[in-house]
Amino acid sequence: MPATSPASSSSERRHTSQGRERKQQLIEAAVTLFSERGYSATRIADICEQAGVAKGLYYWYFPTKHDLFVELVRTMRRRLRQAQAAGMDPNADPLTRMRQGAEASVRFIAENASYFSFVEVERAETEMSGLLREGSDVYLRDVLALVDEAQQDGLVPDTDPTLVAIGVVGAVSSFTNAWRNGRTTVSADELASFVGDWVTNAVGGQTVNGMAAP
Structure with a gap:
């Protein structure tokens, strides 16, 4: 199996870090909106807008x-x-x-x-x-x-x-x-x-x- 190059390894780490950051942004946005509106009245689209994250990415982190x-x-x-x-x-x-x-x-x-x-x-x-x-x-x-x-x-x-x-x-x-x-x-x-x-x-x-x- 070929060794991973430093460049690809670094890129993977950056992507992982970015993914964690986006996930945390969604969680923090949910805290704000759930607190203001309640769980039932908050839509996934609202959370994505609050977090500044594309709706398609939401489902990468959370199915529902x-x-x-x-x-x-x-x-x-x-x-x-x-x-x-x-x-x-x-x-x-x-x-x-x-x-x-x-x-x-x-x-x-x-x-x-x-x-x-x-x-x-x-x-x-x-x-x-x-x-x-x-x-x-x-x-x-x-x-x-x-x-x-x-x-x-x-x-x-x-x-x-x-x-x-x-x-x-x-x-x-x-x-x-x-x-x-x-x-x-x-x-x-x-x-x-x-x-x-x-x-x-x-x-x-x-x-x-x-x-x-x-």
Whole structure:
């Protein structure tokens, strides 16, 4: 088999890079339009126009609009987990990592508020609910692992770890929903710090303003 010349290899790499860029352009355009119009009201032609990509190329990357939606959700899920991992000190104790992960989650959700607002609307759709729940289940499993570790280290009371993990995930979701809906005017960083404090106090069984945390 003949060796690939440097020129052809470089051309192939450029094409691959360009392909990834076009695919990302379509995903980003979909985020914008889905957030503004909703999934059902957004046409493939609209996404292509927003992305500046020919409609024929769209089908090279995504056979249907649903396939793009699946890719979008999984891309955002991967980016969220990357943000969580980057925000956690691997040498810290599990309760601290739980707090850091919650804070990183709040900041990521705040930075991508339009996407998460859209997801909340689409979650009610039966066709989408299973896919969207996958992300919540992944986060729940990650937190549950930290709760188990923290209980073994004596940092968290010996209560039902699943309920504790649900509480952490629920706190991140509830507080960020309230922030996105304008029910509080604190900054994203202030919200992240508050949620981090809440998680530490509630999960660690400490006190908040002299009262036992739930």
